[in-house]
Amino acid sequence: MRPEALALLAAACWAVAALFSAPASQRLGAFTFSRWRMLFASLILWAIALTTGGWRSLDASALGLLAISGVIGIFVGDTALFACMNRLGPRRSGVLFATHALFSAVLAWVFLGESLWGWALVGSGLLVGGVMLAIVWGRRGDEQHGWEQTHGRLMTGVALGLLAALCQSVATLMLKPLMTTGIDAVAGSALRMSTALLAHGLLLATGWAGARAVAPMRLKDAALIFGSAAVAMALGMTLILQAMKHGQAGLVAVLSSVTPILILPLLWLIYRRRPAGGAGCGAVRAGAGTAMILA
Template sequence: MFVYEIAALAAAALWAITGLVATTPSQHLGAIAFNRYRMLMVFAVLAIYVTAVPGWGSIGGDHLLPLILSGFIGIFLGDTALFLALNRLGPRRTAMLFSLNAPISALLGWILLGETLSGQALAGVLIAFAGVILAIGFGKRRSQLHQWEAIKGPLWIGLVLGLAAALSQSVGSLIARPIMEAGVDPVAASALRIGVAAFGLTLIAALPSPLVKAQNPMTPGVALGVAVTGIMGMGIGMTLILFALSGGEVGIISTLSATTPAIQLPLLWARTRECPALGAWIGAALVVIGCALIFGV
């Protein structure tokens, strides 16, 4: 009982932890190089596991194209935008922006799939967006000096990247949802989606532009950070979400997965020794409340 809900909440907790762990290696290597190493590591681990089980057989011919498209949009585009935003905005603001994938999913379902959006759901969308705006605008006190609270470059670029990550995640999930409901092995689906992202990032890395190359050499500590964030956040976290979508109610799963910013605040407090501002706490709470209203939880 509640196994799907527990899986979604566990994924949110893993994303909260890995969002903090990923900050240093992502800034050290650069977002694209970091994400490429991360995807290659996770794909290798998942592919070995799925081959040994075996689990590839659960993916039918009619599942391939949707999963490939879901991996390209949700992981290749979404995760790259996510870590570009992380390097500019820090973990707290990035997590808040990424949590908007739940209300964005509701809006896309209404616009593209003709799903009903009630007055309560519309209020939830507005509350969630208000929570993110509040947390970004008033989520930092003047006394907070930790580098994770610094904004690098124009704020609007970070905001666009964070919103692009949330949108990509929403579209990727919408594409994958019917495939998961059909009974495809979640680990095999994750391996395929991540493999698509790893392939795309490897092609990009072959370009002559220095922007796609590692900004600094790999070190043992950075490699450990890449492996931890990849296996915990992408390998286990995303697989848990796909498992949760295979049997749980989409609304509840989406709401629980959007609790990452709220879970991350006490972790930030413990890590930086600086209590997040009141605006950050209120904003995170509004995001969770808004998502709950959207899906009638």
Template sequence: MLISETLAIGAAFCIAVSGMLIAELKGRVGVFRLARWQMLAALIMTGAVSLFLGGWRTLGLPQLGLLAASSLFGIIIASTTYFAAIYKAGPRNTALLFSLTSPFALTLGYVFLGETISRLQGLGVALVLAGIVMAIGSPGRGTARVPSAHVPWAGIALGVVTALGQAMGSLLARPAMAAGVEPFTAMAVRSGLAALVFVALTVLPFTAIIRPHQLSYRDLSLGIGSAFFGTFLGMSLLMAALAYGNVGIVSTLSSMTPVVILPMVWARTRVAPPATAWIGAMLAVAGTGFISLS
């Protein structure tokens, strides 16, 4: 297997691990506290690499504005709803709903950038939607956390907002990256601005709606670990894969998180996901492939 394909699958694996770690914090760490931990950790990690590479020299004022807007939608909003979706619907369903990012990005590119949508891409959108409906909406055996017979509507709504926010964040970041901004620097700017917002939110009372238990070293380790695997390592592997391989193939393989996470959920809960979960996840990945490879 070529190096780019290996890196892309590694990115999907890392993002799946991050989702599983976040799920372990349910009921113990509030969404805003977790977001604060993640963004501060991501800022330190990506900022250090950016300084080492001298990436700050690639950043101009126009790109800073685009990345700030990208941070608002892709991190500040999407990360908050992503964590909440995992808490409400579980990591398996959230990973599946994240597949909607590709259809949303395709639609936004069509509306705002005048990009065309081929028939194959339209089929891909239909497959993603069919896969999500099959995996989440069909009755059958569910996981120990989220029985599939009880559709987690609140979690689904949060997952949809996450995918839309990620798509908008990517759309806004695209011109900045095309202008030559170093990837780690872009992530440092986005996570840094998000960290600033989440730290500022600590003075507002609504951030304490979900009150965590007493802070423990294990909870902090899980929070930082999820940032390491998801934001830092997962994104780093994805950027490296894009540098070596075909964009469409890399995008498709890196979207395999809904499939990769199923064995992890099985091992953690000791309950096998239903057949519809496996079929739905594979349909969603296939749909993403049609969208990316067209």
């Protein structure tokens, strides 16, 4: 399968998982939610890596880079994203996180020598612009549900969203040279996830109040977190690493940024409310950009 298609599938995984994630994350708190999600994802990934033998592709030279990537992208980035979502909701946190496509394109050009030209460049511009347009103008004026409310300071939420986007870009791009060596994507994801989980465990062991659960875990919470871990982390992140093996890092990042576009119709299904007109315009623009890239 083409790396571009893998990136789009990863975006779809993240969109679906966002619906599982928001209720449990808001109830338990970002740190507790992330910790449990990483535990479930680690168990799933290691079970697959051990069954398929993919763990044999890991060597000592790769362990350090995978571990650092896990701390930056998952421990810091993923936790910051859900802290942002708890404050701003999935729609507005989505537009902030979508900036990782811009960060990735610039960093890939600076550090990897990659550049986008021709229709790929035009399509990338249309896609990113469409994503931003759909999210910024994706709310109807009469929407009052909890996912559209601001909890806490607005600028804190904005800063957390941008931090999550930057961490996602840095952590993914630093793995590009490593993934081309033939490391199994599932095993690589498992090691990154386990390292991030260890960092979360150490933070909890310090006794910092912010790392503790806001509310006790319920069976419903556990089911939602497991679904989020399986779809977003075990499947979505593995698809991104697989795409990195053969695709341009910047282009993969741009295509994976369509997650917010895919969230809009899912929110429509949940709340039975048609998105605002700007969301439709943005989705058409993003679709046109995607078609240019894939052509």
